[in-house]
Amino acid sequence: MSIGLVACVKIVRIMFLELIKVSILSIILSTIEKELIRPIKQAEKYNKPRANLHKEE
Structure with a gap:
């Protein structure tokens, strides 16, 4: 269960960083x-x- 939680946190972090990149662009x-x-x-x-x-001309 903790592996799934870590994966979920990583996915959320990546999505958040992508959202920041898109908003800056x-x-x-x-x-x-x-x-x-x-x-x-x-x-x-x-x-x-x-x-x-x-x-x-």
């Missing part, structure tokens, strides 16, 4: 999305006439 990715991707999309939205000028 999620925070990092959301920060990247806020800082990089949104400004690029907004710049594309405002620079559409400029893109048409490049097509004419």
Whole structure:
């Protein structure tokens, strides 16, 4: 019975560590999305006439 308990504790610990990793990666990715991707999309939205000028050249 103690072997099963030790295995259960190890599994729970591994799952907890994976949950922490996933949450940290999620925070990092959301920060990247806020800082990089949104400004690029907004710049594309405002620079559409400029893109048409490049097509004419």
